[in-house]
Amino acid sequence: MEMTLGNKVVLIGTGAVGSSYAFALMNQGISSELVLIDLNEGKTKGDVMDLDHGVVYAPSPMSITFGSYEDCKDAAIVVICAGAAQKPGETRLDLVHKNVKIFEAIVGQVMDSGFNGIFLVATNPVDILAYATWKYSGLPKERVIGSGTVLDSARFRSLLGQEFNTAPTSVHAYIIGEHGDSQLPVWSSANISSIPIAPKLTDERKAEIAMQVRDAAYKIIEAKGATYYGIAMGLAKITKAILQDHQITLPVGSLLEGEYGHHDVYIGVPTVLNRTGAKTVLELSLNEQEKAQFDGSVKTLKEIQAQIWT
CATH class of the missing domain: 3.90.110.10 (Lactate dehydrogenase/glycoside hydrolase, family 4, C-terminal)
Known part of the structure; x- marks a missing residue:
């Protein structure tokens, strides 16, 4: 099956990093379609409304919606910012066991949708979670990328x-x-x-x-x-x-x-x-x-x- 093209982005996790990324994406006119997914439905729908008002002054039109894992089916890129947050005094690697379990569930649901695009992983510890995404997705290594350094x-x-x-x-x-x-x-x-x-x-x-x-x-x-x-x-x-x-x-x-x-x-x-x-x-x-x-x-x-x- 051919890799999904287009420029649709699905963002999983709309905490501080995810919502900031969504704003950057809209502000730079990088994508024409952005779907936000998060367990906190009320807050995420608020983000959609807030971002949508900003599109008026964005460099290009953009559809921003609240969605579900089914929306990953035709996405070009799925960006994962979801996971347990790093606490004061906690290293990124301390997070590993909590977030690997979270990622197994997330990646499984994305792949069940029929997703055939590129994963971009930002959640910490990002190197381990990029590896987990590659393992759990079964996608070629070229299509799983961590934010790295x-x-x-x-x-x-x-x-x-x-x-x-x-x-x-x-x-x-x-x-x-x-x-x-x-x-x-x-x-x-x-x-x-x-x-x-x-x-x-x-x-x-x-x-x-x-x-x-x-x-x-x-x-x-x-x-x-x-x-x-x-x-x-x-x-x-x-x-x-x-x-x-x-x-x-x-x-x-x-x-x-x-x-x-x-x-x-x-x-x-x-x-x-x-x-x-x-x-x-x-x-x-x-x-x-x-x-x-x-x-x-x-x-x-x-x-x-x-x-x-x-």
């Missing part, structure tokens, strides 16, 4: 832009690995308009910036309970890249099948995105320290996987 890389670029008084869009730098505590900055290839960044910073300053990136979520959660604007913009960027066949590279959660010397793990790595999903995983030239850190990140995720899938 798209937000971490944005935080990294933002901090480096501030450090060098340069627009973050001119900073080319990646955070790769787990979307969590074992992530790593790839200093060896970080640059501003091809000028290497690493030689301009002390080891101490690089360590400080890496720590700021890693701990950003904890600080935001402590301050206001959750992070949602940054990841919503990242999800919108991924969605746009897929639906509009951009062929651009973003650090998303992709399944490794030999790349970086690893197999059978979803992890944040630069990946070319097009209308078929995750087209190609790009292998960065890592130095020895970065390779060791990346191997450690893979090990962290595989140890969690081993507790669930034997």
